[in-house]
Amino acid sequence: MRLKLRDDGHPFQYLQTRLEATSSRRDGEPSQFQARLVKFFLVLILLIVPGALSFLLSAEESSQASNTTPMGDWVARQVDARDTGRDAVIAMRMRLFDRQGRQRERTLEMQSLRGTAAAADGIGDRVLLRFSYPNDIRGTGLLVLERPGRDDDRYLYLPALGRVRRIAGAERQESFAGSDLSYEEIGGRALEDYTYELLDAKATWTAPDGRTHAAYRLRSIAKDASLTYPAAVSTVRADNFVVVQAEVFDRRGTRAKQYQVRRLEQISGVWTVMEAVMSHEVDRTRTELVVTTARYNTGLSPEAFSRRALEQPAR
């Protein structure tokens, strides 16, 4: 079969002619069936192309949307990785308000040593709390050794007993020293225990001094849904990745707690929350946290976080 070309320049006619030529069994005139078939395909193409384009565009949008998950992870990683010093010695005062508005005060010193991911002893971050006020609990100490992938080790020292005991079975979402904050909220959560979703990449946060900062709004959902507070929506300052505001939700999805940073300062190059408040909306209690002094990179060694160190009298 030879292809018979027509040169009238009309593209469709040209195409039609080509198709007719290829599908014809005879030289010369195309069949009526072939002509109809070509028309059908042309119409089909006219219908399909805009649909396909629309699909491709929407797929691109969806691909952009799906970028929010890695973006949420990225923000969470930045929060986790922000510089908090190799070690820190922070003196703080806690004011605990009960549902009647009565206030109790506790002062304590928190020593912490940042752990490495692949530490030989399997210990992550180390935290030692020592209470100095009120007087009847003066010297009471708590040592927390983070064990990635399992429950933390906690040791308790009661000066009235003069003995150290290991407390087993405590959870990271437990109350931090009887306050409305949890250990997790003080020391940061284990990154891998949550999934993250960036709710707003262009959020803002207005500090108590009235200045507005660019921020991210990040939703964290615990992989273990049985936790007391399996979800939180945090506002993270975009410039320093400090969580400056958070809403913590209970298993019912009810907002149970609200966290607000009132004062943020850079000390020795480390952004430090100097004043914060956590309100428990269900229990109607509140904890105010005021950092009185903060020192970083003081050269604390792992030995400062031993049971023996815990037993040492309060300074």
Add this chain to the structure above:
Amino acid sequence: MSRPPSGLSGAADRFTAWLWHWRRLLAILSVLGACSLAPLADIRTLDNDISAWFHQDDPVFQDYERLKKEFPGSRTLIVAIDSADAFAPAMLEALRTISAEIEQVDAVRRVQSLATANVVRLGPVDDGESEGDLLVEPLVPRNGPIDAATVRRTALGDRMLAGDLVSTSGRVLAVVVSFDEARIDAIRSAVLDDIRARVSRHLPAGATAHYNGSLEISETYNRVTLRNQVLFTPPILLIVIGALWVMFRSVRLTVLTVFAVLVSTLWTVGLYMWAGYGFNILTSMLPPLVLVLAIADDVHIIQHYTQCRREGADHEGAWKHTVRHLITPLFAASGTTALGLLSLATSPVDAVRTFGMGAALGVMVDFVISIVLMPTLLAFVPVAATPPPQARWLLGPMRAIGRLSTAQPARVVLVAALLLLVVGSGLLRLRVDTNHVAFFKDGHPVHDSAELMDRELAGIYSFQVMLEGPPESLRSPDAIRRIDALGQQLGQLGHVKKVIGLSDYVARVHEPLAPADVRAGKRLPTDGDLISQELFVFGLSEDGRRELESVVSTDYSRTQIMVKLASMSSDEAFTEVEEAERLSRAMFAGTGITPTVTGAGRLFATLDHYLVTSQVWSFGTAFVSVFGVIFLVFRSFRFGVLAIVPNLVPVLVVLGAMGWLDISMNVATVMVASIALGVVDDDTIHFISRYRREARNGRTTDQAIAIATEEEGRASLTTAIINTLAFSVLLLSDYRPSGWFGGLLALTMAVAFLAEVFLLPAMIKLLPRWFAAEHLRHA
């Protein structure tokens, strides 16, 4: 029947003429008022919590409120799960799921069960450096496999769990649910339904769930109240309609009477709600009471009006004659009924007080509406020339009664006195007792669940000893020791099943921290700092902090000792409470710490004493005010005294019957005597008014008695039949006090009628120098 008057005179006449002039406007306003108040008359908004019975200023109630404010969550729902083996792995698995599910329910604050309980114990020694780990761990792991044998051993060995969250027999598990006090009352019904649905979804085969606790009882009261309204209003209405139809044989008269009664009821309930009062199991009886009482006024009006028309008066004449002659007795009757009911306003029990005020308001509103609306509506009813045959049915018996009473007055009085003596002697057996669980019949879920919880768990009742002192005072070693000693003394009381106080929490931490002390017999530390540090340790965890805050204030100025009891009658509860108060005072004398026995159990026990006071005071007030009005109406001391006798008889009979039938004086029945006094005097007033009028019109004593018995006695009999039947319907209630209330009022109506038609004529005949017609004419 006296003839229509030829002319009107005096203030009453001028008032009647004024009413006649404005009758249409007043009638329209009555109906429009009822329509506008109808949206307010929503009787579905109920509050049956025990606190609803107390006035806000009551010191006992204020103590309770102080406790609730300091330690919220004292009102609970208890779910008891009964199975062959509470520690079977499937059962524990189900308990874990059920507890987790309940935690998801709106307004739930805390779920206590073996699946949420933490245990503190000492782990094995792991090295030479320490004495072993302090294990703070869930008794039942939150996830994963459950070691049922360990759970059984630990739970049954823990004195705070055994007998409270699991029965010592190992059969029954308890889930105790506390709620957000600020929200639960508004959404209680939906929340409890949700919990039931979740529990039944996960209940293993062979296990049954039973519900009780203060919130469940309150909710059951709400449901019973609503069900009573739905269940009993139609038959009461049907009885009323049927009786009216039988009496009048006229659809129009029946419809108009029901319409007038409905207008009165809407006014009453609407005004009651508008005034800010609410409904509970007691005040829900207000609409049927007003409905039934309103009929009496209307029946008197209809009978008088139709009689006038049959005797030849036109509508205006009959209207004026009816109003002119009935306004005083109806006002007096309504006024005395209202006073009888208003006497309940002296009660310290809030529900009784609001019931009294609401019912008094209703009776007076009904009087105002009836006196204008009913005769005005009667213009739309054609009156047959002859009375319907059934009017004659009652005439014969009434004549016979009249004849008997006048012919043999001494015998009638003697028989009445003997009967009164026999029945009234039941008064000596009358007892005061409110037992909320016993109020429900056997087989009712509240009754049966209470029985199970009383038998297997720590019971459904509780009271608290609240200790108040200066800040930090309650964690001193001396205070802790006294709390512990008081707890042990309270545990010895007869009905007490469990006592939990601050010392138990200290001991719970101290035992594993200082096992050597425990071995040496020192359950509690003696060093103040150690107590502080141990309590501090307890509050380090989220659960521990919450648990501690449920028993002691954060500044250690207040603490509560929770005393759990089996359900019992209120007088027994009162004895326990009084004893607890005595022990507490003795234990903390001179320490600067003030004990107060409070809680739902205290409220409940106090109700009993309030009821007695309430009964004496309200009956006394009713007696003085009712007969004060009667003296004023008749302006005669003698007739005032005459009115007292047939009115006291029903009251004595009812109280005596209560004694014989072993019906206690309780929240519902306490009102019967005062209501009876207010209600039954209506017929007496009508009877005496009629007798005096007929006597003054020249009739002899026998003739005046015969007319009064036939005419007023017939109306009284009609209303007595209607009211007795209508109140008897309440006997069908599965809530016993409603049944008792209805039955006793029905008895009151019947006895009041008999006392009126037998005793009044007999006494008039027996004392001719005081009451004879001739004597009255001369006077």
